[in-house]
Amino acid sequence: MDVTATEAKNRLGHMLDHAQREPVFIEKSGRRHGVLLSAAHYDALLAAADAAGASQRPRSDPGRAFYERHQVWIDEMNAEVAQRGLWNDGLRVW
Secondary structure, rough: EEHHHHHHHHHHHHHHHHHHHOOOEEEOOOOOEEOOOHHHHHHHHHHHHHHOOOOOOOOOOOHHHHHHHHHHHHHHHHHHHHOOOOHHHOOOOO
């Protein structure tokens, strides 16, 4: 099913019901702009991506990804703070 963005907005409940059976393609300015999928279809796509060996999923943990990418630098900074303390520890005025 293809609908305009305005129609999708005005008939969201109907579009959600229809998406349970098949994807709803939403057009904006005459071009496909988005797709409305059922949760079951979305979960099946994620499972297929995992089975195909996809490296990242939309549900990935950004904090873990950042740590894995910059682990050496983070560990070095943590070791410096443990050894020397925070740079502004002496500036505290209470």
